[in-house]
Amino acid sequence: MSAHLAQYAGEPAPLEPGTAPVPRYGQGSLADLLPAITAGQGVPGMDTGFALEPADRACVFLVDGMGWEALRAHPQEAPFLNSLLATSSNGTGLPITSGFPSTTATSLASVGTGLTPGVHGLPGYTALDPHTGQLMNQLRWRPWTDPHAWQPYPTVFQRADAAGIATCQVSAPHFEQTPLTKIALSGGTFHGRLSAEERMDLAAERLSAGDRSLVYTYYAELDGNGHRYGMDSDAWRGQLMYVDRLAQRLAEQLPPRSALYITADHGMVDVPDTPEARFDVDEDWELSAGLAQLGGEGRMRHVYAVPGAASDLYTVWREVLADQAWVATREEALALGWFGPTVDDRVRARLGDVVAAMTGNSAVIATEREPNESALIGMHGSATSAEQLVPLLEVRT
Numbered sequence: 001m002s003a004h005l006a007q008y009a010g011e012p013a014p015l016e017p018g019t020a021p022v023p024r025y026g027q028g029s030l031a032d033l034l035p036a037i038t039a040g041q042g043v044p045g046m047d048t049g050f051a052l053e054p055a056d057r058a059c060v061f062l063v064d065g066m067g068w069e070a071l072r073a074h075p076q077e078a079p080f081l082n083s084l085l086a087t088s089s090n091g092t093g094l095p096i097t098s099g100f101p102s103t104t105a106t107s108l109a110s111v112g113t114g115l116t117p118g119v120h121g122l123p124g125y126t127a128l129d130p131h132t133g134q135l136m137n138q139l140r141w142r143p144w145t146d147p148h149a150w151q152p153y154p155t156v157f158q159r160a161d162a163a164g165i166a167t168c169q170v171s172a173p174h175f176e177q178t179p180l181t182k183i184a185l186s187g188g189t190f191h192g193r194l195s196a197e198e199r200m201d202l203a204a205e206r207l208s209a210g211d212r213s214l215v216y217t218y219y220a221e222l223d224g225n226g227h228r229y230g231m232d233s234d235a236w237r238g239q240l241m242y243v244d245r246l247a248q249r250l251a252e253q254l255p256p257r258s259a260l261y262i263t264a265d266h267g268m269v270d271v272p273d274t275p276e277a278r279f280d281v282d283e284d285w286e287l288s289a290g291l292a293q294l295g296g297e298g299r300m301r302h303v304y305a306v307p308g309a310a311s312d313l314y315t316v317w318r319e320v321l322a323d324q325a326w327v328a329t330r331e332e333a334l335a336l337g338w339f340g341p342t343v344d345d346r347v348r349a350r351l352g353d354v355v356a357a358m359t360g361n362s363a364v365i366a367t368e369r370e371p372n373e374s375a376l377i378g379m380h381g382s383a384t385s386a387e388q389l390v391p392l393l394e395v396r397t
């Protein structure tokens with residue numbers, strides 16, 4: 001086999017999947033954030049090992065793609081946010097983990113449901129629908145799939161609303177009717193505003209809607225610019241400066257008895273445009289042998305095998321990617337807790353026969369299957385600290 005030849009040539013040995021960092025499920029991951037907040041507001045049944053100081057009024061501002069490491073590396077672009085780092089002794093100002101994989105659909109579902117990926121069942125950017133045998137895009141919800149069959153649990157927002165907390169989301173108008181919003185972020189009222197400044201102003205206003213309130217607001221474009229131009233770009237740095245001003249604008253308008261939490265869904269890495277950093281499945285006969293479907297995204301792949309090929313596929317992916325990825329069988333990934341301590345039966349079959357989480361700054365792209373995604377510079381999805389660690393910053397009044 002070629003892999004043996006590669007090792008004769010002095011190539012590095014495959015990484016053991018057990019050496020991959022596992023998200024801090026139950027102790028400081030995105031799935032713990034809303035349960036911790038709403039437990040402090042008296043919403044019943046919110047059990048988590050992660051505690052936050054109670055606040056009657058709580059606002060979560062989620063910045064798409066703002067990793068902890070990148071934020072810390074840019075104090076000049078983000079002076080306000082950096083001033084909130086590690087200023088508090090109760091677990092804020094420090095990083096939490098996003099969950100696995102570190103991607104928007106998975107993370108927003110973890111935030112909104114308070115459940116781990118293995119339970120809410122959005123296991124990546126794309127994942128296999130076992131009932132159709134097709135890949136489903138979890139962010140764009142294509143092809144359309146019954147949302148409540150896919151994610152049957154109530155959101156924390158719905159539970160907070162039922163408990164009498166004045167609950168709302170303030171986001172861009174087009175998110176109101178998306179399936180992802182319905183199954184992850186709905187509950188209470190939705191307020192669509194086109195401009196991010198208006199969203200900040202309205203989020204602060206809505207905090208006063210009740211004695212106890214829960215407000216969620218979101219900003220997308222730091223991630224979008226990171227994907228298109230890379231984090232080492234003026235466009236990305238300009239976006240970070242803008243996010244810093246937005247956060248300060250919101251913080252300065254908080255009503256009394258409020259806590260503002262600023263966090264993110266994942267970080268990002270820039271993937272060099274070199275053949276060494278970009279493994280192209282559509283050009284590599286070894287990686288594509290026995291491959292039925294390629295899920296996930298460049299930094300984290302669900303690899304679905306044709307019947308009978310899973311074992312060979314695992315061996316080849318491990319040896320081809322070598323020290324560029326943690327490659328696990330589905331059973332190994334489950335046993336290691338990558339998707340959380342428990343995984344629902346309905347979710348298991350959505351996971352790859354092989355799961356490949358990239359290290360360093362390389363990616364498994366697919367220039368024919370995914371021409372647009374394969375051209376991106378910034379990518380995310382894996383278990384590295386650059387992708388997994390997200391800030392949990394706090395402002396209290």
Ligand SMILES: [Zn+2]
Binds near residue numbers: 224227380
């Ligand atoms: Zn993204």
